[in-house]
Amino acid sequence: MLQNIIICLIIGYLCGCLSTAYFIGKANHIDIRKYGSGNAGTTNAMRLLGVKAGLLTFLGDALKAFIPILLITYVFFKQDPNVNLLALYTGLGVVVGHNFPFWLRFKGGKGIAATGGVILAFDWRIGLAAFIVFVLSVAITRYVSVGSLLISLLFPIGVLIIYPGDIHMLLVSVIFTVLAFIRHRTNIKRLMNGTENKLGQKAKVEEK
Numbered sequence: 001m002l003q004n005i006i007i008c009l010i011i012g013y014l015c016g017c018l019s020t021a022y023f024i025g026k027a028n029h030i031d032i033r034k035y036g037s038g039n040a041g042t043t044n045a046m047r048l049l050g051v052k053a054g055l056l057t058f059l060g061d062a063l064k065a066f067i068p069i070l071l072i073t074y075v076f077f078k079q080d081p082n083v084n085l086l087a088l089y090t091g092l093g094v095v096v097g098h099n100f101p102f103w104l105r106f107k108g109g110k111g112i113a114a115t116g117g118v119i120l121a122f123d124w125r126i127g128l129a130a131f132i133v134f135v136l137s138v139a140i141t142r143y144v145s146v147g148s149l150l151i152s153l154l155f156p157i158g159v160l161i162i163y164p165g166d167i168h169m170l171l172v173s174v175i176f177t178v179l180a181f182i183r184h185r186t187n188i189k190r191l192m193n194g195t196e197n198k199l200g201q202k203a204k205v206e207e208k
Contacts, residue, residue, distance in 0.1 A: 009090070012068060012089065012093020013096055016098040019108055025048075030048070040109045041057065041111075062117035063117060064098070087122050088118075091117075098111050111180060123162060126158035134151050152181065156173040
């Protein structure tokens with residue numbers, strides 16, 4: 001079991017290291033980590049390069065989690081009785097790789113689009129609930145960070161409801177929440193101070 005967990009974490013991490021925002025930024029002749037918030041993720045890409053770049057970043061980051069989890073679940077470990085747990089560990093590896101890609105000196109994104117891909121591939125019911133919560137919370141507050149934090153909280157709640165009694169899966173899902181809050185600590189401070197950027201605000205492409 002431990003060997004399979006390690007394999008899934010490694011596969012996930014390598015997939016997560018494929019930084020969509022970085023590649024899109026390079027296609028536009030910038031290192032996105034040096035502009036705006038410095039975050040290699042969907043929101044920063046959208047603010048710096050426009051809606052199309054943001055959507056492409058979101059799609060790429062979600063798919064790099066969605067695809068390997070499906071492969072783990074339905075191809076590589078489909079006969080394993082712990083396949084759902086292995087899927088979660090694969091997703092965890094993706095988020096860690098996205099947040100801390102070794103080839104970019106461990107400076108990546110915040111992992112929310114990747115987490116969304118994990119949730120949807122893991123269980124579509126939790127994924128649907130997360131999508132609804134994200135859309136509604138962002139529409140009401142205009143803060144992407146609020147929606148991001150809420151879906152990270154929803155993940156372990158969904159696991160607890162749909163997979164009651166599976167403490168191991170619950171603990172792994174809680175790690176996603178912890179990672180999200182750690183990566184959003186500056187956003188949380190700005191939310192508390194009332195200085196957080198709202199959806200639609202553009203950032204100037206000026207190097208830091």
